[in-house]
Amino acid sequence: MTTLLGGLDIGGTKCAAVLGRASEDGIEIVAKRSFPTPASPQEALEALGAVLAELADEHHAPGLQAIGISCGGPLDSGAGLILSPPNLPGWDRIDVVTPFKERFGVPVGLQNDANACALAEWKWGAGRGSRNMIFLTFGTGMGAGLILDGRLYAGTNDMAGEVGHMRLEQDGPEGYGKSGSFEGFCSGGGIAKLARSRALEWLAEGKSTLLCSKTGEVDGITAKLVGEAARAGDELALDVMGNVGRQLGRGLAVLVDVLNPERIVIGSIYARQQALLDPGMLAELQAEALSLSLKACRIVPAGLGETVGDAASLSVAQYALARE
Template identity: 45%
Template sequence: MLNIIGIDIGGTKCIVSLAEWVDNKLQFKKVQRFLTMPQRGPEAILGHIESIVKDMMKVEANIAAIGISCGGPLDSLKGIIMSPPNLPGWESVRIVERMAARFDIPIYLENDANADALAEWLFGAGRGANNLVFMTFGTGLGAGLIMNGHLYTGAHGMAGELGHWRLSEEFGPINYGKTGSFQGYCSGNGIVMWYHHLLGQQDAMLTAEEIAILARKGDELAQRVYRQSGEVLGQGLALLIDLLAPDIIIIGGIFSYSYDLIGTYVEKVIDNESLKVLRQSCTIKPSVLGQDIGNYAGCIVAVNKILEIKNDF
């Protein structure tokens, strides 16, 4: 039995969870969320998180570790957040060093896509899979990889930064430091940026979900944005299938609520671009944990580091 605290830092919201790991399951005792509002900067956001952690440690004093899940790029080995595109101002934030000094317990940092991959593998749509890819498709886009029954993190723990891939011509909005990036087409921010770029105005920005509603009502511009998102997603998935030959690709966030708008285009491109034998052996599913995946993410980072989880749960 382990008592742990999980922190999930996202571009839209942050989640702090107090949980108990018992019988290979997470039992949540308390979960608290708040809007990130990235413009506040890292000091204000981390201060808010640390205040919640202090309150949770009053509820349960015997905390084995704190796990932190955050969008990349980051260096999980050194415990440094390195300028995620959806967290402006978070440049070389030594979050592990900072929180270890404040709480004097083990602190672990992991890319959010890796944490989400572990969560879906152990508790969600990926149970029983030996080779799995989890794609965030939320505010940003990243991937976590379970390869041959192990989390694959690569150099600096930075494997899976596929949002940085350039998959289209060099025009349109800049996202993740370049035009034509995978994240620029297949993320909440990307969809919003493309819609307003094509509309020719940047005021009163709609959300990706609001643009989806417009698409369903027949807005041709909104439909165009979701169509191109689906086509580029299909292109990226075909590359992943041919490169990694996964048993399953799980996609979170926007994918589940917009499948009616993008699914046809996704499937058509995958079928045209990927090797048939690999496509036939790969299942593509939405996240089972859905909006609750952030509850699990930080907690499973701590559990994974402590217990060195293998594919035997």
């Protein structure tokens, strides 16, 4: 038996509507359509509703059973409100659940993007079968979705899992408004900042690096280029990725000791750069984490790969349906 679900993703630059069928075997993405985020919340919500209705009609998919909404925080999932995310100016206490409940007459749920991805990986991906799982975004930012004792844990006011704010070093790249934070080291922007800083040091010492020859200047260095240069054997890029791997291990050790998970699923950059990150990460984990807790935990890349973002909002729909 399959369940027809609708998913809506609200981002600072683009929005997307997804149609999917969930079954015991996993999730099938039936259709997806993206568009630039409109200027006002009202325009965005109207456009998302219209696109989702069009997708259902085009694919002869009556019987939509639930809708899930994924959006960057802060938000109030219980009240269905988006609370002024930094990438959505003007979205201050916007009720995003009621309009879709009224239009489609089905259960509607809202979760931040890390929680949504955690639900998707738990139900259909690398976290399947676990009761205590942590999902780490490790992309543009570093955030966590927590599945504890077989259910999503969002905290007192939907702020659980903001692990990117943890400080790992007194000095280091800035992320989440804090120098040396987990997000400062372990995010796309953080890797680029660390590489730029180290490249300036190398150039001042007269050393050469593939990173600068590829970009022509330090400002053009990106996390993607660091990964490519490291795989090509560039000494500076390998040093940067080794440092990032060690900091990843340091952050994971805190999570392993505090939450005692059986699985940590890591998306985006880790899934693409695992071979470069694992040596430093595993060495730091062995040095820092409690051995009994570490033995009970597996650390794996996201099982849904690049489709985790599409599955995320659909998993929120399934979660909302189960809670009705």
